[in-house]
Amino acid sequence: MTFAFWFFAGAAILASFLCITRRSPVSSALWLITTLFNVAALFVLLDAHFLAAVQVLVYAGAIMVLFLFVIMLLNLGDAAPGENPRWSPSRVVGFLAGLGLLAELLVLRSAVPPDAIRLPPGVVAGEMAGHGAVQSLAVPLFQAYLVPFEITSLMLLAAIVGAVVLAKRRL
Amino acid sequence: MFLGPALAVSAILFALGAAGVLLRRNAIIIFMCIELMLNAVNLTFVALSQQLGVDGQVFVFFVMTVAAAEAAVGLAIVIAVFRHRESVNLENINLLRG
Amino acid sequence: MSLDLQKGLGLLIALLPETILAVWAMALLLVAAWTHKDPRALRRIGWVSLAGIGVAFLAVAWLWTAHPRLEGLPTSVAVDPFRWAVDAIILLGAGFAVLLSIGYLEREGILIPEYYVLMLLATVGMMLLAGGEDLFVLFLGLELMSVSSYVLAGIDRRREASAEAALKYFLLGAFASAFLLYGIALVYGATGSTKLGFIGFQVQSLQLATHPMLLAGLALLLVGFGFKVAAVPFHMWTPDVYDGAPTPVTAFMAAATKAAAFAALIRVLLRAVPLLHDTWSPVVWWLAAATMVVGNLVALNQKSLKRMLAYSSIAHAGYLLTALVSGSVGGAAAFLYYLLFYTLMTIGAFAVLVYKGRDGERTVTADDLAGLAESHPWLALFMTICLLSLLGFPGTAGFIGKWYILTSAIGSGYALLATIMVLASVVSAGYYLPVIMAMYMKPRLHAEVHADVSVPRVMRGVLTAVAVALVVFGVWPSGLLKTARAGARGFLPDEVVPISQGVPAAPK
Numbered sequence: 001m002t003f004a005f006w007f008f009a010g011a012a013i014l015a016s017f018l019c020i021t022r023r024s025p026v027s028s029a030l031w032l033i034t035t036l037f038n039v040a041a042l043f044v045l046l047d048a049h050f051l052a053a054v055q056v057l058v059y060a061g062a063i064m065v066l067f068l069f070v071i072m073l074l075n076l077g078d079a080a081p082g083e084n085p086r087w088s089p090s091r092v093v094g095f096l097a098g099l100g101l102l103a104e105l106l107v108l109r110s111a112v113p114p115d116a117i118r119l120p121p122g123v124v125a126g127e128m129a130g131h132g133a134v135q136s137l138a139v140p141l142f143q144a145y146l147v148p149f150e151i152t153s154l155m156l157l158a159a160i161v162g163a164v165v166l167a168k169r170r171l
Numbered sequence: 172m173f174l175g176p177a178l179a180v181s182a183i184l185f186a187l188g189a190a191g192v193l194l195r196r197n198a199i200i201i202f203m204c205i206e207l208m209l210n211a212v213n214l215t216f217v218a219l220s221q222q223l224g225v226d227g228q229v230f231v232f233f234v235m236t237v238a239a240a241e242a243a244v245g246l247a248i249v250i251a252v253f254r255h256r257e258s259v260n261l262e263n264i265n266l267l268r269g
Numbered sequence: 270m271s272l273d274l275q276k277g278l279g280l281l282i283a284l285l286p287e288t289i290l291a292v293w294a295m296a297l298l299l300v301a302a303w304t305h306k307d308p309r310a311l312r313r314i315g316w317v318s319l320a321g322i323g324v325a326f327l328a329v330a331w332l333w334t335a336h337p338r339l340e341g342l343p344t345s346v347a348v349d350p351f352r353w354a355v356d357a358i359i360l361l362g363a364g365f366a367v368l369l370s371i372g373y374l375e376r377e378g379i380l381i382p383e384y385y386v387l388m389l390l391a392t393v394g395m396m397l398l399a400g401g402e403d404l405f406v407l408f409l410g411l412e413l414m415s416v417s418s419y420v421l422a423g424i425d426r427r428r429e430a431s432a433e434a435a436l437k438y439f440l441l442g443a444f445a446s447a448f449l450l451y452g453i454a455l456v457y458g459a460t461g462s463t464k465l466g467f468i469g470f471q472v473q474s475l476q477l478a479t480h481p482m483l484l485a486g487l488a489l490l491l492v493g494f495g496f497k498v499a500a501v502p503f504h505m506w507t508p509d510v511y512d513g514a515p516t517p518v519t520a521f522m523a524a525a526t527k528a529a530a531f532a533a534l535i536r537v538l539l540r541a542v543p544l545l546h547d548t549w550s551p552v553v554w555w556l557a558a559a560t561m562v563v564g565n566l567v568a569l570n571q572k573s574l575k576r577m578l579a580y581s582s583i584a585h586a587g588y589l590l591t592a593l594v595s596g597s598v599g600g601a602a603a604f605l606y607y608l609l610f611y612t613l614m615t616i617g618a619f620a621v622l623v624y625k626g627r628d629g630e631r632t633v634t635a636d637d638l639a640g641l642a643e644s645h646p647w648l649a650l651f652m653t654i655c656l657l658s659l660l661g662f663p664g665t666a667g668f669i670g671k672w673y674i675l676t677s678a679i680g681s682g683y684a685l686l687a688t689i690m691v692l693a694s695v696v697s698a699g700y701y702l703p704v705i706m707a708m709y710m711k712p713r714l715h716a717e718v719h720a721d722v723s724v725p726r727v728m729r730g731v732l733t734a735v736a737v738a739l740v741v742f743g744v745w746p747s748g749l750l751k752t753a754r755a756g757a758r759g760f761l762p763d764e765v766v767p768i769s770q771g772v773p774a775a776p777k
Contacts, residue, residue, distance in 0.1 A: 005176065012180065013184065019191070020191030028200050039213070042214060045173065046172075046221055048231075051231050055235075058235055059210070059235065059238070063206065063238060063239055074253050094194045097189070098186055101186045101189055111482040117223060119224065124222070125221070128225070140225060140226060145226075147280070151413060152233060152237075154413055155236065155409060155416055161386060161420075162243075162244045165383045167251065185447075185451060201440055202440065212451050219457060233409060237408075248420075251426060
């Protein structure tokens with residue numbers, strides 16, 4: 001288990017590093033898909049089996065295919081000429097900002113939720129096994145989180161209308 | 172299990188995504204870096220849900236919906252910009268300067 | 270009236286304004302799909318969407334006067350006067366923006382009826398953002414608002430600037446959302462809940478004031494909100510986006526979007542982490558000071574009036590942040606009061622640009638308004654009142670609003686920040702007054718220069734009402750301030766949050 005966790009974690013980090021450094025958008029997109037697959041594997045190790053499947057289906061399968069489709073449609077596959085590798089001041093600022101953020105976030109390695117609200121290990125996994133992975137997610141989704149759920153439907157409607165308005169050639 | 176390490180991994184992924192947004196000029200790649208950041212947050216939620224209850228996993232659903240909605244609108248905007256300029260590079264839209 | 274949000278009916282009543290607007294938007298979408306794309310149909314759809322906003326406004330007014338009380342457990346939406354007050358302000362801003370759009374879309378040839386649908390959906394998002402009592406309702410409301418606004422910014426498909434504004438707004442907006450989301454994740458990790466009231470309870474009962482996860486989450490939340498309210502140093506997207514977007518959309522974003530994001534920020538800070546006031550108030554202090562100074566100084570250098578107003582709206586974000594620093598009822602009341610008039614005067618100033626700017630949005634500079642007082646004395650007077658109010662000139666509502674912010678800041682011991690605010694306001698005279706002088710002192714370039722400026726009759730009435738309100742409440746503010754105080758007091762964390770809610774079930 002431990003080996004598997006670190007294997008997939010390392011692969012995810014490596015792939016995401018390649019994703020942000022590749023010059024061509026197509027290879028960036030493919031490395032991002034690799035990252036998403038590795039994160040899905042981490043989901044499995046963290047007892048979120050259903051989400052791992054959704055991650056592969058929705059993220060890697062639908063969203064990233066849409067990205068690749070647009071890249072191919074607009075013929076952006078080649079490395080963009082404006083993407084110069086030299087170190088401009090803004091890039092140094094960006095790099096430093098990234099490092100600073102990383103330092104701040106790595107503080108979290110020592111920060112875990114307070115003991116008082118933590119469940120003993122295995123409780124959530126046991127509940128998921130008892131009710132099934134889908135049901136134990138669906139019940140809170142449609143009861144406690146009904147309002148956010150309804151908002152997502154409106155948000156998707158706005159996104160559909162918006163995408164058609166912006167991208168359709170002739171209205 | 173793996174709570175601390177998983178949080179650290181997601182922090183690293185988030186920082187990599189944020190650095191990518193600041194370093195790159197291609198609008199599509201910047202957008203993919205934002206997707207990477209959202210996915211890093213998903214990893215945090217999943218890791219936390221192991222000890223705080225299944226609510227964390229429900230949030231991941233919402234985040235995925237947000238990512239999908241943003242992808243649809245964002246790519247439509249990219250296409251609209253491409254129609255005008257035949258390019259999606261942000262040389263004159265420097266994100267770090269006004 | 271008491272509402273039980275655990276039951277369907279109670280939830281429906283609590284979300285009545287949002288539901289009305291959402292259903293109205295969907296119905297409008299169907300109507301738009303079956304009508305011809307001609308200017309008259311577009312105009313009709315504009316009026317219908319305005320009617321929807323009016324109905325939602327009535328619903329808000331009804332809820333406000335019915336004084337609903339929460340019965341049972343608090344859930345995902347707030348039921349307090351603060352929410353109704355902010356909702357009313359948002360709906361005023363949205364209605365005003367729709368009115369501005371009705372003539373504008375025809376003139377610029379944007380014959381897209383979905384424009385109004387998106388505007389209604391964005392308004393629903395804003396109301397949810399301002400009224401969310403759960404971090405996820407808040408976040409999804411924000412996303413609903415943002416997704417619609419990205420599209421609205423780029424809806425003028427013939428202009429390259431509009432598309433670029435949409436791209437820039439989208440990339441930075443999504444970037445900011447990611448920060449906000451990570452902040453939510455960490456706050457959830459530290460407290461085990463996303464309900465604001467319950468987070469506040471957990472911070473107190475578990476003594477989390479120095480918990481690194483909570484602090485990191487709070488910092489990321491502040492970064493995310495900083496982007497959304499365009500506080501310096503997270504403001505860099507604002508001028509370009511405001512400049513490139515169609516002017517009514519700019520007015521909508523500068524007023525209503527900002528109002529909603531501010532309301533959410535104040536709700537999060539005062540409901541969830543009031544105990545961390547010592548931690549977040551210095552950060553907000555610096556944000557406020559930097560925003561006021563940078564916004565006003567950069568505005569001095571702008572030629573284009575639209576860009577000038579964009580920086581002016583950044584400066585006003587600084588004033589609103591000043592109201593927030595103290596975290597007191599007085600500050601929140603001053604915030605509400607100023608928010609109302611900020612919305613009115615900002616949209617009012619943009620309205621003049623809408624009627625002056627023509628032919629594919631060419632840039633309007635102060636010199637383009639030269640001699641407007643001669644040919645359109647009434648419009649020039651309106652613009653003057655708006656600008657003086659933005660400046661904070663005595664006798665206008667803007668002055669009273671600033672006065673309340675100053676007194677609340679000084680009363681809580683933030684005299685230095687108050688001084689910075691006064692100095693920044695003095696600087697702002699340097700860019701508001703030249704516009705007024707150009708309208709009144711400079712001669713017209715030629716007799717026909719303002720011939721194409723015509724304000725529809727309805728808008729004349731609306732603009733007159735705004736001007737009258739700005740003056741009347743600048744002279745007799747006390748009644749409205751009392752309302753603002755009542756609105757602000759309602760949501761401060763005084764009620765006891767039940768312990769059982771939101772906690773993971775005890776292991777058996």
